[in-house]
Amino acid sequence: xxxxxxxxxNCFGEIGKVIDLHSLKKRIENDPAVDSxxxxxxxxxxxxAAKTHSLxxxxxxxxxxxxxxxxxGKMEFVKLGLEKEGADVxxxxxxxxxxxxxxxxxxxxEGATRKAANQLDMEIGLLQIMRDSKDIAIRVQQEALVIGAxxxxxxxxxxxxxxxxxxxxxxxxxxxxxxxxxxxxxxxxDEPGPEKIRSLVEETGRNPLIRFYAKTKVSAVKGYAGxxxxxxxxxxxxxxxxxxxxxxxxxxRILFPQGQFGYGKVKNVITQMEMERRxxxxxxxxxxxxxxxxVGARNxxxxxxxxxxxxxxLKNAMRVMDENAGAKAYVLHRDIMTPGSVLExxxxxxxxxxxxxxxxxxxxxPEVRGFDQVSGVEVFDTISGVNRFIETDLLVLSTxxxxxxxxxxxxxxxxxxxxxxGFYAEVYPIHPVxxxxxxxxxxxxxxxxxxxxxxxxxxxxxxxxxxxxLGRERVSALTMSRVPGGKLGHAFADAAACTGCGNCVAxxxxxxxxxxRTGNRSVSRVIKVRCKACGGCVAxxxxxxxxxxxxxxxxxxxxxxxxxxxxR
Amino acid sequence: MKITDxxxxxxxxxxxxxxxxxxxxxxxxxxxxxxxxxxxxxxxxQVAKLDKFYPTDHCAFCPxxxxxxxxxxxxxxxxxxxxxxxxxxNTSGGYRAVITQSTPVIDPELCICCGRCESACPKGVARPxxxxxxxxxxxxxxxxxxxxxxxxxxxxxxxxxFDREEEKAELAVDEVIWSAGFTEVSLEPLKEYxxxxxPDILTSLEFEAWKAESGENRGAILRRSNRAVPRSIAFIQCxxxxxxxxxxxxxxxxxxxxxxxxxxxxxxxxDVHCAILYxxxxxxxxxxxxxxxxxxxxxxxxxxxxxxxxxxxLPGGDGIAVKFEDTSTQKREIWKFDMVILNGNLKPxxxxxxxxxxxxxxxxxxxxxRTATSCGFVMEPADVTESAIxxxxxxxxxxxxxx
Numbered sequence: 001x002x003x004x005x006x007x008x009x010n011c012f013g014e015i016g017k018v019i020d021l022h023s024l025k026k027r028i029e030n031d032p033a034v035d036s037x038x039x040x041x042x043x044x045x046x047x048x049a050a051k052t053h054s055l056x057x058x059x060x061x062x063x064x065x066x067x068x069x070x071x072x073g074k075m076e077f078v079k080l081g082l083e084k085e086g087a088d089v090x091x092x093x094x095x096x097x098x099x100x101x102x103x104x105x106x107x108x109x110e111g112a113t114r115k116a117a118n119q120l121d122m123e124i125g126l127l128q129i130m131r132d133s134k135d136i137a138i139r140v141q142q143e144a145l146v147i148g149a150x151x152x153x154x155x156x157x158x159x160x161x162x163x164x165x166x167x168x169x170x171x172x173x174x175x176x177x178x179x180x181x182x183x184x185x186x187x188x189x190d191e192p193g194p195e196k197i198r199s200l201v202e203e204t205g206r207n208p209l210i211r212f213y214a215k216t217k218v219s220a221v222k223g224y225a226g227x228x229x230x231x232x233x234x235x236x237x238x239x240x241x242x243x244x245x246x247x248x249x250x251x252x253r254i255l256f257p258q259g260q261f262g263y264g265k266v267k268n269v270i271t272q273m274e275m276e277r278r279x280x281x282x283x284x285x286x287x288x289x290x291x292x293x294x295v296g297a298r299n300x301x302x303x304x305x306x307x308x309x310x311x312x313x314l315k316n317a318m319r320v321m322d323e324n325a326g327a328k329a330y331v332l333h334r335d336i337m338t339p340g341s342v343l344e345x346x347x348x349x350x351x352x353x354x355x356x357x358x359x360x361x362x363x364x365x366p367e368v369r370g371f372d373q374v375s376g377v378e379v380f381d382t383i384s385g386v387n388r389f390i391e392t393d394l395l396v397l398s399t400x401x402x403x404x405x406x407x408x409x410x411x412x413x414x415x416x417x418x419x420x421x422g423f424y425a426e427v428y429p430i431h432p433v434x435x436x437x438x439x440x441x442x443x444x445x446x447x448x449x450x451x452x453x454x455x456x457x458x459x460x461x462x463x464x465x466x467x468x469x470l471g472r473e474r475v476s477a478l479t480m481s482r483v484p485g486g487k488l489g490h491a492f493a494d495a496a497a498c499t500g501c502g503n504c505v506a507x508x509x510x511x512x513x514x515x516x517r518t519g520n521r522s523v524s525r526v527i528k529v530r531c532k533a534c535g536g537c538v539a540x541x542x543x544x545x546x547x548x549x550x551x552x553x554x555x556x557x558x559x560x561x562x563x564x565x566x567x568r
Numbered sequence: 569m570k571i572t573d574x575x576x577x578x579x580x581x582x583x584x585x586x587x588x589x590x591x592x593x594x595x596x597x598x599x600x601x602x603x604x605x606x607x608x609x610x611x612x613x614q615v616a617k618l619d620k621f622y623p624t625d626h627c628a629f630c631p632x633x634x635x636x637x638x639x640x641x642x643x644x645x646x647x648x649x650x651x652x653x654x655x656x657x658n659t660s661g662g663y664r665a666v667i668t669q670s671t672p673v674i675d676p677e678l679c680i681c682c683g684r685c686e687s688a689c690p691k692g693v694a695r696p697x698x699x700x701x702x703x704x705x706x707x708x709x710x711x712x713x714x715x716x717x718x719x720x721x722x723x724x725x726x727x728x729x730f731d732r733e734e735e736k737a738e739l740a741v742d743e744v745i746w747s748a749g750f751t752e753v754s755l756e757p758l759k760e761y762x763x764x765x766x767p768d769i770l771t772s773l774e775f776e777a778w779k780a781e782s783g784e785n786r787g788a789i790l791r792r793s794n795r796a797v798p799r800s801i802a803f804i805q806c807x808x809x810x811x812x813x814x815x816x817x818x819x820x821x822x823x824x825x826x827x828x829x830x831x832x833x834x835x836x837x838x839d840v841h842c843a844i845l846y847x848x849x850x851x852x853x854x855x856x857x858x859x860x861x862x863x864x865x866x867x868x869x870x871x872x873x874x875x876x877x878x879x880x881x882l883p884g885g886d887g888i889a890v891k892f893e894d895t896s897t898q899k900r901e902i903w904k905f906d907m908v909i910l911n912g913n914l915k916p917x918x919x920x921x922x923x924x925x926x927x928x929x930x931x932x933x934x935x936x937x938r939t940a941t942s943c944g945f946v947m948e949p950a951d952v953t954e955s956a957i958x959x960x961x962x963x964x965x966x967x968x969x970x971x
Contacts, residue, residue, distance in 0.1 A: 011680060011682070012680065012682065012724035012725065013724070014680070014682045042680070042725070044680065045677075045678060045680075045725060046677060046678075069680075072703075072704070073680075073681065073703055073704065074680070074703050076637070076703075077640075077703060080641060159964050159968070162964075162968035162969070163598065163964070163967075163968060298857055303857055303858045303861055304854075304855075304856075304857050304858065305851055305852050305853075305856070305857045307852050307853075335848035335849045335850065336848050337848065337850055337851075337852050338818065338850075339818050339820035339850045339852055339949065340817065340818060340820045340948045340949045340950070341816075341817035341818070341931075341933055341935055341948055341949060342948060343818075344810060344816065344817050344818040345816070345817075348816070359873075359895075361896070382873075382895065382896045383895045383896075383898075384898070385897070385898040419854065419855075423854070428624075428631055429621075429623075429624065429631070429854075429951075429952050429953045429956075430586060430590075430631045430632070430635065430952050430953070430956055431956065432953045432956050432957050433957065433960065448853070448854045454954075454957070456961075457957050457958060457961040458957050458961075460960065460961035460964045460965065461956075461957045461959075461960030461961050461964070462960075463964055464594045464597075464598060464960045464961075464963050464964040465594065465597075465960060467597075467598055468594060468597030468598050469597075471597070471598055471599055
């Protein structure tokens with residue numbers, strides 16, 4: 001068993017000016033567990049890591065308590081330096097003697113020294129009892145699954161293949177393209193929708209690393225990051241895949257505004273998608289077109305902005321004017337959502353072209369006039385303060401993206417959270433395509449309403465993240481996490497103490513705990529790769545069967561005992 | 569063929585904010601080498617200087633912290649702080665870049681953040697970089713420094729050196745990603761905003777630092793003129809932006825930024841009246857509109873649609889008058905506020921490189937044209953989420969050939 005050593009840093013007097021380091025040394029070196037206590041001037045300057053490491057080797061100490069500054073000071077870099085020197089830093093603990101003792105208790109030298117002694121004592125105690133979690137390494141399956149073959153899914157699959165990974169691209173439709181197939185022109189480049197992704201469709205079709213599964217759904221998911229076992233159900237029967245990472249690009253639906261603004265009853269009250277169909281079939285002729293924004297969005301039920309509807313209306317309003325000589329176009333809006341430089345320029349273009357913008361209030365929405373056929377719209381223009389009547393023969397309703405009804409089931413299967421509406425939720429805004437579940441990435445409108453350009457970028461982002469994960473080929477459960485220094489450890493179920501009550505299974509947010517039948521009883525088993533060492537299972541286990549070895553019950557109990565004893 | 573079998577590329581990433589760091593980490597994760605050039609003292613960019621982060625309302629630094637650590641710990645990423653790309657030339661198959669970098673007066677490698685330079689400095693110009701910096705280090709503001717060098721002797725680790733030379737390094741790289749972020753534009757030309765005429769007329773970034781919990785007021789909401797508690801604050805949107813005289817673009821982040829600031833003012837002092845004068849309330853993003861529609865407690869934040877025609881300090885220090893038309897009532901109003909926060913004057917922080925054959929092509933507004941690989945605000949006004957997405961996408965594009 002490795003010996004325990006304590007190294008105290010003076011920090012050029014920053015610690016020593018308050019804490020009597022020699023007295024501190026005396027107090028802790030009596031502990032039978034402590035082999036040696038060394039006082040040094042610094043631990044963090046260039047060359048110090050090598051010195052500290054050779055001190056450890058010289059004294060034969062494998063477990064080390066470093067009494068120095070705050071972990072938010074330099075201690076993480078000190079540990080990193082030691083790791084580079086070849087030390088096993090899992091048995092290196094740090095105690096904050098500078099900020100936490102010397103600086104805050106500058107006026108009470110004895111108190112600061114006492115506190116320092118107790119904190120060092122606790123860590124010494126912990127080191128005697130803590131164990132390292134048994135780590136496992138898994139082989140990462142060098143293939144990826146992309147679900148959904150719209151702009152996001154196509155670009156994700158193409159990206160993964162460009163990076164050299166075999167990719168399975170699954171779509172429930174018969175051909176790739178998604179909603180974009182129905183869009184005759186996209187904003188702001190006025191490119192036909194299918195044209196926009198033609199190169200991606202061709203690339204994914206041509207690249208031998210990509211296999212496309214039409215009319216196929218994912219029916220079951222087992223396994224974990226690096227080794228997911230996927231069952232597919234398609235026209236050719238069922239198929240089984242083993243993939244290391246999954247990119248979700250399942251798209252979204254667009255809300256049907258049944259009953260609103262006479263939709264479904266009054267002729268020529270249509271949705272944006274129906275407008276696209278009219279453009280495609282050459283039946284978009286009209287004298288006046290009125291576009292109503294935020295139909296079913298930014299309201300009580302769906303308080304979100306759907307991102308694409310404003311630029312979509314700008315595009316279609318301009319197109320109506322282009323394709324019908326002398327036609328007028330109005331956009332009735334609450335705010336024109338064209339953030340950035342490109343879309344703002346697009347808005348200016350529409351203004352210059354003569355598209356008329358009327359701002360209405362959410363509390364006073366426009367009203368449709370006409371019985372079987374739309375004849376006009378009455379709207380209270382908040383900017384001029386008057387009620388206006390616009391004679392029109394076409395009313396186009398801009399409705400938001402809503403989550404696909406299949407998305408929730410898939411999210412459950414893959415154990416990733418959805419937001420309050422049902423869109424896939426990212427782990428944090430700064431990591432927008434990553435999810436709580438390692439190895440699963442999200443992109444496109446299934447994640448949040450976005451334009452096709454944004455969806456393509458998100459597909460690429462998901463591809464590069466998935467590839468970084470797959471590229472590791474072998475990964476250990478402890479280093480899977482992206483947090484520097486890895487995770488603390490992973491939970492472990494003591495089969496002898498476990499009664500199979502299932503509390504751990506119920507609380508684990510990562511589905512890492514499973515009940516497994518052993519002989520005539522069920523016991524809990526932890527899937528190490530999934531475990532994030534959150535400790536939830538430890539807290540709810542009535543028998544103390546669940547433990548994280550690095551901070552097990554006995555170790556924590558010992559720390560508490562030492563926290564309250566006097567160290568002389 | 570796996571990425572690990574492919575030729576390792578070396579990519580120069582210009583700018584170490586959210587976009588640059590995300591791109592660098594993705595490149596490193598895919599087995600490539602990165603030179604990350606950051607003009608500031610440390611990584612983190614603009615977000616590192618923010619007090620809070622929307623829509624989560626967390627401290628802005630926390631989410632960045634992990635990214636900064638990952639960059640610093642990655643053996644594949646070389647960080648060049650206080651760095652600048654001097655020249656960039658096309659070579660066969662790549663670029664030759666000359667970058668300059670310098671060690672600050674206080675070498676962060678040696679600084680132990682003991683604060684003795686601060687105590688020794690008679691002019692008070694030695695201070696922590698910013699209180700969130702990790703690891704925390706001090707810096708000396710050379711512009712206000714009296715050059716007495718008292719700090720040099722005070723420093724126990726000999727971290728302070730005034731005569732350090734700028735180092736030049738020549739790098740051969742395969743690709744370049746531009747991620748230089750944004751910078752504030754002076755509102756001086758637009759006289760009606762009154763910027764610079766009164767200490768209580770601040771830009772939103774100035775206000776963010778002024779109200780920061782880690783800043784000099786410890787989160788208290790105070791007037792800058794007399795440190796009294798303001799009775800009212802106006803947030804003026806599109807100041808300088810969506811304005812053909814200065815910045816035609818919409819800066820995309822300001823609506824949420826103002827909502828966030830107003831909310832934090834309310835949280836810390838519900839008695840301060842807040843009004844946001846906006847043109848369009850652009851809350852495009854997950855949870856953004858919900859954030860705008862929150863009841864901010866107390867009597868809430870007034871959202872007023874109108875753009876001021878004149879902002880002027882009243883004589884005798886009696887507040888600041890804001891003259892505008894409330895477009896929802898069509899009334900011309902003059903309201904008096906104690907503070908005015910101007911929001912919107914952000915432009916891409918990249919100018920073309922003198923004498924460079926491979927300088928990125930910039931459009932009329934200063935954004936990097938799509939002929940070069942870029943991400944973040946230099947590509948298109950973007951918040952953290954969009955920047956991170958664009959960065960990963962740029963990383964992919966820089967290491968693969970689209971076929």
